[in-house]
Amino acid sequence: MANRSTERSWLEQLTMTPTAPGREDRVMAWVEGWVERRSDLILRRDKAGNTLIRIRGRRRGDPVIAVAHTDHPGFVVTGAEGRQLKVEFRGGVRPEYFPDARLEFFDGDDERYKATLVSYDPDEKKGEAQLDRMSQLEPGDIGRWMLRTRKGGDGLYHLGHACDDLAGATASLAALDRARSDPARSNFGVLLTRAEEVGMIGAIAACELGTIPAGARILSIECSRSFPDSPLGAGPIVRVGDAISVFDNELTNKLASAVAADGLDHQRKLMTGGGCEATAFTAYGHRATGLCLALGNYHNMGHLTEVEAGKGVAAPMPETISLDDFHGLVRLLGLSVAAFNHDWDVSESLAALYEREKGILA
CATH class of the missing domain: 2.40.10.170 (Thrombin, subunit H)
Known part of the structure; x- marks a missing residue:
């Protein structure tokens, strides 16, 4: 199993790899090489070029599939x-x-x-x-x-030509690497999609082509624009929805409860800066919830808030994420299998509360 230093190296390699919607071949080649060095993993590519990676052998329970896209504007x-x-x-x-x-x-x-x-x-x-x-x-x-990247001593990652969503892809692969040695997480897998930035086309294709395993519980991972109420460094985000839809409430509640019980720093937010692939998956009848990293310089747009207000200088800049948030996302993904297998039902506690306090209604 890789350590944080190795996972950071993967992050640098992938987020600095050139990519664009429909032209993700360099990223996919890196991923293929990564999988080839792990004989216990199996890779399958669908007709649209989406890549599904799973652990070989017998798997326990319905699949848990982390999804990230491999393109960037x-x-x-x-x-x-x-x-x-x-x-x-x-x-x-x-x-x-x-x-x-x-x-x-x-x-x-x-x-x-x-x-x-x-x-x-x-x-x-x-x-x-x-x-x-x-x-x-x-x-x-x-x-x-053409960006000026730099090493950061502030806990932030400033080398990201394409954190969105190659940081999400890296975290997914790191979580899969950790799951390989844990039989309880043998049903964890990763789906890497294409052409998200032009309308979630790869995710839609995965639904149309039957790429997603039957019964899958999906974790749709994104890097989403940070706002004052979703800052960098406050932990990975359990995303309850996007600008288009609200995600599967049971999966979201199970995941949020497990993360809170673990004590992992995290945020729970409705990120409305745009749509994400979880919306496509739920529209096609799959169960999906969302995770994301708060992102600075969204789509390489430096000083974006000021530019939107008509005040700032529009300068392309590296995307930034918090390294603690990144490593927290890897851990959060590792908690997902147990979280989804755990019962989440507040009806009994609500019924007990009612019995205890119903007299106030008399």
């Missing part, structure tokens, strides 16, 4: 001639962040090319970029903001 090359690129942007970022933005693109051999975005239409989500030098870039290659 980014640029995709649609045309290349000389030092000129035509690009499209996939994902949600405010238009203030695009003018004259410095970018970096990666070819099929992972050669990096710096560029400047010289034009962009936010309605069409298409633009043109000029490279600093000639390249071997081709349509389908991807790019991202």
